[in-house]
Structure formats: structure tokens, C-alpha cells
Amino acid sequence: MAHELPPLPYDYSALEPTIDEQTMHIHHDKHHAAYVTNLNKTLESAPALQGKSLEDLLANLSAVPDGIRQAVINNGGGVFNHTLFWEFMAPKAGGEPTGEVATAINAAFGNFAAFKDKLSNAGMTRFGSGWAWLVFDKDGKLAITSTANQDSPISIGQKALLGVDVWEHAYYLKYQNRRADYLAAWWNVVNWAEVAARYARFK
Numbered sequence: 001m002a003h004e005l006p007p008l009p010y011d012y013s014a015l016e017p018t019i020d021e022q023t024m025h026i027h028h029d030k031h032h033a034a035y036v037t038n039l040n041k042t043l044e045s046a047p048a049l050q051g052k053s054l055e056d057l058l059a060n061l062s063a064v065p066d067g068i069r070q071a072v073i074n075n076g077g078g079v080f081n082h083t084l085f086w087e088f089m090a091p092k093a094g095g096e097p098t099g100e101v102a103t104a105i106n107a108a109f110g111n112f113a114a115f116k117d118k119l120s121n122a123g124m125t126r127f128g129s130g131w132a133w134l135v136f137d138k139d140g141k142l143a144i145t146s147t148a149n150q151d152s153p154i155s156i157g158q159k160a161l162l163g164v165d166v167w168e169h170a171y172y173l174k175y176q177n178r179r180a181d182y183l184a185a186w187w188n189v190v191n192w193a194e195v196a197a198r199y200a201r202f203k
Ligand SMILES: [Fe+2]
Pocket: 027, 031, 082, 165, 167, 169, 170
């Protein structure tokens, strides 16, 4: 079965003014869509992989033939990471986490401000294109990480609780080269309810 582009879980303009409507259209309808198309094209040569879920493919890259592994990492990761990214944001969101996940973040990073700084810094210092993440690492500990290109935490045994796209395509129309401004504003749309749900599922 072919992989499909999931619809945005909210309107294209729902994250204004933090993320503008035009960026959301291009990001979802062009970039995310292209990863889906290219993943399906890549898998044409590997019928045995076509029935596997995206999670299964990315979590078991050694089962992917050498000749298409990088294309699966790039395009499968592109599909997977962006599907998560839309869920990590929501209209009328932002603020601070509450409950168990807040306690865990404070325990791991000191306090919420220190956590924000550390994740923002991971995004700022990712050279070129990639992502910054809050994950459960392989040992089940909360960690802040960064991945290049469309590499995904799931491929190195990590479970993503939150992540931010720092590819220029995520912010250039509105913020141009000012990645720091984009990252500072992005906290206004973080969907802490989703982070809490993922924390409860993975802990
Ligand atoms: Fe992106």
C-alpha cells in the first residue's frame, strides 16, 4: 500500500502569526508531499518493503537494501518527521507544560527556561538543514538532540516527544535568515497536550 500525505490537522492559517499561511501551504503541500511521492517511488523497486509501516522501515534500516537505504532515510524520514511536526504544533497553544511532563522536564534540565534554551540552541547550532528534538533516548532518559537533514530519532532507538524543523523551508518566507527569531516565536505554537500524550505513551 502506498504511503499517503496526511492532511494538516488544522487550517493553513491557524498558526498565524507565528507561522504564516503561505509557508504552511508550501511546507505541507509541496515539501511534505514530495517526500511522500519520492518514498513511494523509492519503494517501487522493493516490493517486500511496501507492506511495512513507515515506523517499521525507519526503525529497521538494516532491512532496507543498500541501494535505496539513503533514499528511504531521506524521504521516509521526511514523511515521518513532518507528520510529527504538524502534531507538535497547534493553534492557541504555547505556554508551558503542566503535570507529569513538566515535572520530568524540570528534573532533566533544571527548569523550563533552561529546557527552552537548550532545545533552541540545538536548533540554532544544527549546521545546514535538520531538526532539534526532545526525545526519550535508548535508556529511557529525556534528552535534547539534533539530527541532520531528514534523519529521524526513531532510526537510532529514540522516541520523539517534541521536535522543530530548522530547514530554511520552514521559516524563510517570514523570517528570512533569522532562524533565532523563528525558534523564539515557535514556542508560541507548541502543542503541549500532544507532548504530554506522547510522554504518557512512551514513559
Ligand atoms: Fe520541513
